Amino acid sequence: MMRSKNPIHVPFKQIDVWNNFSKRLLSAPEVELFLDYDGTITPIKLTPSEAVLSPDTIQIMRELLNLPQVRVTMVTGRSMKDIRSILPFEDIRIVANHGFHMYLDGKEWIHPDAELSVPDMQHIKEELQHLLEPYKGVFVEDKKYTLSIHYRNALVKDIPEITKTTQKTALSFNEKFIVTEGKEVVEIRPPVNWGKGHAVSKILKSHKYPALSLKVYIGDDMTDEDAFQVLKSTGITIHVGKSNETTAQYYVGGVDEVLQILKMIIKLRAHTSGGRIKS
Ligand SMILES: [Mg+2]
Structure with missing residues (x-):
């Protein structure tokens, strides 16, 4: 597998990175946002059941889900039952069990x-x-x-x-x-070559105009690597935590910085509609 040896740190100090990022977020007709759960929007805890969303994060997620022309998909290794019991949102799209079980726009799919x-x-x-x-x-x-x-x-x-x-x-x-x-x-x-990357591809293929959307994927684990690989050339891929082992283009220090990025997306996309800036 090709490794990009030096992902770029994304924090706001790096104006160049942010300018580029912001421009793409502002001009994209649609944004397709894929978020891993554990270690990405909530810190990893000693037992999986302790890893719940903070009230602030719930608020951020709600705002993301309400943005026009922004599709949010939670991508996790957890079971569907587990992740749905944690997420207090009815309308979120979910890729559970590393892509073997999906819930998209009211429809369930199992490999x-x-x-x-x-x-x-x-x-x-x-x-x-x-x-x-x-x-x-x-x-x-x-x-x-x-x-x-x-x-x-x-x-x-x-x-x-x-x-x-x-x-x-x-x-x-x-x-x-x-x-x-x-x-x-x-x-x-199961004995089949399938993972988060395949799930992401399947979702993108199901869209009418997949090229119109800016894809953003944020994740922290080895299991997110196939998704980074799939989106590398067309999207924005962000690894949580510094790593030389990732194919993601960027990295952030931790969950706090992920939340900063999400707030940035909300700020930028709240004033856009279909790539046009509202006056
Ligand atoms: Mg994770």
Whole structure:
């Protein structure tokens, strides 16, 4: 994979970056905004259930969702049920389970291969719950179409065994299952090359005039990389946190800076409609 070695820091101090960014935001007929959840609009916590949105962020999200010609899609590895229970917005578009389960404009879509894998996933879950029981602080999360094995609270010395056991167990059920590593989590996915990037492509293809929109994607994890890759040449891609391992064009320091960008989008787009500035 091609890596852009030096993403540019986006903070407001870098006037050039912001000027360019602002111009594109102001002139685009539409804005297609993709936001990762954990580590992007809310800080990562010890357990996923602690990562809730602050009242300020809820307000920012509401304002974004009310902007004309701006489409907001939440993109997450969490299950649909989980993310919908967290987000207090009815009308938000959601890409859940790394793209295997989507909810777009009132319609639900599940990847057919993910549906087929559900029985195997259940068996793997049971097996892993049993095999990982001796390790403290491990949590097997059942997301129906994928499994997440969280080891954030595990002992450091146990981590290699935990990941090895997870990998071995998944592949013993179906050697084509995909095992990926994220931030202190191992994930088991259905045997198909599919992720956030494919989901983003699918969404863009479903639009009548995909070229008219400015695509902006903000995310913090390895799983966001395929989406960065998809949007690299046409959109604005922003990684949360400094990293030499990202293909994103820009990076911000953390969630606070993401919220600054979102406020900037609100400010700029509140006065535009279809690329024309209101007088
Ligand atoms: Mg994330």
